[in-house]
């Protein structure tokens with residue numbers, strides 16, 4: 302969750318390390334969460350190369366902070382980026398200014414504006430799936446790339462436009478919301494679709510799309526509202542609003558082994574008055590048979606044929 306518009310605006314190319322994880326064959330050594338441990342080991346083994354590293358060190362993930370420091374100790378110039386817990390815009394702006402300084406300063410306002418334009422298009426794409434005009438899997442595959450736009454905004458923007466123009470022949474009619482961190486299984490959305498469930502909301506990728514800006518001030522205002530960094534009530538209010546707006550039939554709460562967000566499962570069940578299935582993943586691989594069976598049973602339940 303490092304603002305890509307700022308990285309492009311400073312003349313660099315962002316590279317979201319997490320996007321390598323679901324299809325990676327790297328088996329990490331000592332690990333808690335496989336997301337951070339996998340990119341950590343890919344960097345340390347030289348399977349991935351970056352010139353500089355930005356670690357989100359506050360308001361997001363403690364595992365990333367520790368694994369990021371392990372990589373930093375190998376000698377890569379590293380910056381630690383923070384989100385304020387209380388959503389203070391002034392503090393958020395200070396962190397953006399500090400990141401901008403690490404990146405050498407904004408030199409390309411047009412690149413920054415270009416990312417903002419693409420995010421506007423992605424907001425349209427996100428809502429088009431609620432009207433059954435795009436498959437949820439295709440939307441997810443775009444939104445999840447909004448942390449780095451695949452390193453090529455022009456090509457990525459063209460792909461978003463194609464996704465908005467194409468019309469799928471068949472879209473599943475059960476509407477589900479996917480809350481929590483994104484699944485580590487690369488085929489998760491397609492598996493849901495194979496059982497008749499269209500994912501109409503992806504919590505974290507939705508955050509990627511709605512945050513942004515064309516100046517440090519507007520970016521500070523938007524990024525200060527990053528719900529994962531705020532208190533749980535703030536996040537749950539936002540979830541309730543979005544899930545209601547998208548008229549979901551049920552929720553899948555994806556949790557990752559050894560992630561602190563696992564602890565939120567009970568609270569989400571109490572707060573969100575909708576059928577909920579909790580899925581927990583660990584290492585990256587295709588969706589395991591056991592989880593497929595559970596998703597199939599959940600689809601039956603939502604269809605009204607369950608126990």
Ligand code: SF4
Nearest residue numbers: 334336362364557560
């Ligand atoms: S799944 Fe949890 S522990 Fe793992 S990187 Fe994401 S927030 Fe951090």
